[in-house]
Amino acid sequence: MHKLTFRAAALLLGLLVIIALLGPLLTPHDPFSQNLDLRLAPPSGKYWLGTDELGRCIYTRLLLGTRYSLLIGVVVVTVNALIGTLLGLFIGYGPKGMDSAVMGIIDILMAFPGMILTLAVAGILGPGLLNMIVALTLLGWVNYARFVRGMVLSLKEEEYVENARMLGLGQATILFKHILPNCLGSLLVYASMNMAGVILMAAGLSFLGLGIQEPYPEWGAMLNKGKNFLRAAPHLAIFPGLAIMLTTLAFNLLGDGLRDRLQGEGEVFLIKSEKG
Amino acid sequence: MSALLQIERLSVTYNLNGRALPALQEVDLCLAPGEKLGLVGESGAGKTTLASAVMGLLPRGATVKGAILFKGQTLSSPLLARLRGREMVLIPQNVYNSLNPVFSIGQQMEDLLVKAQLPRQKRQQLILELLGKVRLPRPQELPGSYPHQLSGGMKQRILLAMGLSRSPSLVLADEPTKGLDPVRRMGILRLVKELVSRNGQSLILITHDLKAAVYLCDTVALMYRGELVEIIPASCLLTAGLHPYTRALLAAAPERGLAIPACGEGPPSPAAVQGCPYSLVCPICLPACRKKKPPLFSVGPGHMVRCGKVA
Numbered sequence: 001m002h003k004l005t006f007r008a009a010a011l012l013l014g015l016l017v018i019i020a021l022l023g024p025l026l027t028p029h030d031p032f033s034q035n036l037d038l039r040l041a042p043p044s045g046k047y048w049l050g051t052d053e054l055g056r057c058i059y060t061r062l063l064l065g066t067r068y069s070l071l072i073g074v075v076v077v078t079v080n081a082l083i084g085t086l087l088g089l090f091i092g093y094g095p096k097g098m099d100s101a102v103m104g105i106i107d108i109l110m111a112f113p114g115m116i117l118t119l120a121v122a123g124i125l126g127p128g129l130l131n132m133i134v135a136l137t138l139l140g141w142v143n144y145a146r147f148v149r150g151m152v153l154s155l156k157e158e159e160y161v162e163n164a165r166m167l168g169l170g171q172a173t174i175l176f177k178h179i180l181p182n183c184l185g186s187l188l189v190y191a192s193m194n195m196a197g198v199i200l201m202a203a204g205l206s207f208l209g210l211g212i213q214e215p216y217p218e219w220g221a222m223l224n225k226g227k228n229f230l231r232a233a234p235h236l237a238i239f240p241g242l243a244i245m246l247t248t249l250a251f252n253l254l255g256d257g258l259r260d261r262l263q264g265e266g267e268v269f270l271i272k273s274e275k276g
Numbered sequence: 277m278s279a280l281l282q283i284e285r286l287s288v289t290y291n292l293n294g295r296a297l298p299a300l301q302e303v304d305l306c307l308a309p310g311e312k313l314g315l316v317g318e319s320g321a322g323k324t325t326l327a328s329a330v331m332g333l334l335p336r337g338a339t340v341k342g343a344i345l346f347k348g349q350t351l352s353s354p355l356l357a358r359l360r361g362r363e364m365v366l367i368p369q370n371v372y373n374s375l376n377p378v379f380s381i382g383q384q385m386e387d388l389l390v391k392a393q394l395p396r397q398k399r400q401q402l403i404l405e406l407l408g409k410v411r412l413p414r415p416q417e418l419p420g421s422y423p424h425q426l427s428g429g430m431k432q433r434i435l436l437a438m439g440l441s442r443s444p445s446l447v448l449a450d451e452p453t454k455g456l457d458p459v460r461r462m463g464i465l466r467l468v469k470e471l472v473s474r475n476g477q478s479l480i481l482i483t484h485d486l487k488a489a490v491y492l493c494d495t496v497a498l499m500y501r502g503e504l505v506e507i508i509p510a511s512c513l514l515t516a517g518l519h520p521y522t523r524a525l526l527a528a529a530p531e532r533g534l535a536i537p538a539c540g541e542g543p544p545s546p547a548a549v550q551g552c553p554y555s556l557v558c559p560i561c562l563p564a565c566r567k568k569k570p571p572l573f574s575v576g577p578g579h580m581v582r583c584g585k586v587a
Binding site for chain 2: 158159163
């Protein structure tokens with residue numbers, strides 16, 4: 001059963017990646033061209049998922065929107081994971097004074113409501129793809145740093161690390177060749193679950209008008225537009241909502257599947273995505 | 277002949293939640309080049325602490341007093357960083373967790389040889405040579421395998437090969453046969469003896485096994501509660517041990533009837549005892565022993581005892 005969900009998630013994500021890469025080639029329509037005669041048309045043979053309030057093909061726009069969602073997810077998670085992992089490695093392995101100082105700052109940052117700070121920063125910087133990425137990375141690395149630091153604290157007491165020290169290996173070799181690779185499995189699980197959270201958060205920001213702007217099709221923004229026509233044309237909101245849901249579900253299932261594979265079944269492993 | 281390793285009045289105190297916990301008290305030891313010394317004592321006697329102190333790998337918060345000299349130089353952190361792995365190595369006691377699970381044996385051994393600045397092909401040849409030296413079957417198949425694919429005995433041999441890869445002059449082996457069955461145990465002991473003797477390396481063997489110490493070592497030092505109680509030539513240990521603790525350990529050997537020695541849990545801290553730490557359970561204790569700690573005094577060539585009665 002576990003294997004099946006993992007495979008389904010991997011298949012779905014593979015499909016999303018292909019869509020993101022090939023997007024416009026998979027549709028005969030243009031995502032930006034308007035056809036006011038066909039406003040709010042329901043799904044049909046020609047427009048599989050119907051058209052929006054300006055008569056644009058929703059299917060085509062969803063395909064293009066995949067690019068934005070995945071791009072934001074990948075960039076934000078990569079940047080957060082890089083910053084957080086490096087910092088976590090150093091504070092976990094370095095002198096205790098540095099650990100206490102940095103952890104103090106991290107605790108203060110964590111006490112700050114992340115959503116409000118992200119909203120505030122996105123509001124100050126103004127809407128746009130780059131600004132949204134900046135807003136999402138501002139606090140996103142904090143959880144990674146905490147997570148990796150915790151792992152380093154336990155891994156550095158492992159006997160193979162002790163043995164490496166006794167054999168005279170340098171600190172950098174021990175940190176990057178013995179401790180880091182042993183963190184990677186759990187980090188991958190965490191990152192895949194965090195990816196779902198980031199995509200959801202990005203959609204949320206766009207829904208509030210702080211993300212990617214019209215005419216570019218972002219799922220959150222499409223959902224926002226669609227909510228105005230819920231009675232007359234529910235398909236405007238349903239399909240972008242489904243796209244967001246399926247993508248986050250796929251990343252969460254992938255995370256679960258990876259966890260089972262990397263940690264062995266039956267082992268309790270407490271990782272939960274903060275946002276996903 | 278000048279000493280390879282000289283330990284002078286070494287005391288180590290651990291800090292346990294603000295409470296001082298003495299682990300070693302004024303230990304004096306001398307190891308000549310090529311000499312093999314066995315450190316014997318029950319768990320908590322300070323054997324591993326002594327080895328960690330020599331390697332400079334005591335946990336944070338441990339207070340060290342006294343001096344450790346290696347080839348006449350006082351050991352300091354920068355010097356230790358240079359010596360570890362090259363001049364002195366410690367073969368760990370837990371073979372099962374001492375190899376990194378995510379790298380193959382070959383990669384882990386290569387890490388050690390990278391600094392030797394040999395071409396890759398030469399390094400791999402050297403790895404095969406080392407694996408052959410510790411008598412692992414089919415050494416050419418091993419570099420690609422991962423720790424979980426190997427048995428405990430194989431891992432111990434690989435750890436030995438890794439430890440000896442850069443021909444250190446001092447090898448510390450912390451219970452190298454822990455967790456192995458008697459057949460493998462004998463094989464490892466024989467191998468250690470052969471390799472160390474062939475290269476003229478000095479050895480400090482930490483063990484619970486008196487017979488292993490007698491088999492492998494020239495001298496045996498017995499420890500009790502962080503102190504040396506007897507230093508004796510290995511050949512005399514089984515017959516001429518003088519300290520009551522040594523005798524109690526000998527009597528506890530299975531073939532002598534498994535007489536459990538009266539070690540007791542003792543006082544909460546050895547420092548709480550004024551006199552000899554063994555006086556609380558000693559069957560031949562004199563009133564003077566409880567008041568003043570007897571010194572280590574010589575009773576014969578290479579034989580020293582810390583006992584008021586024997587004095």
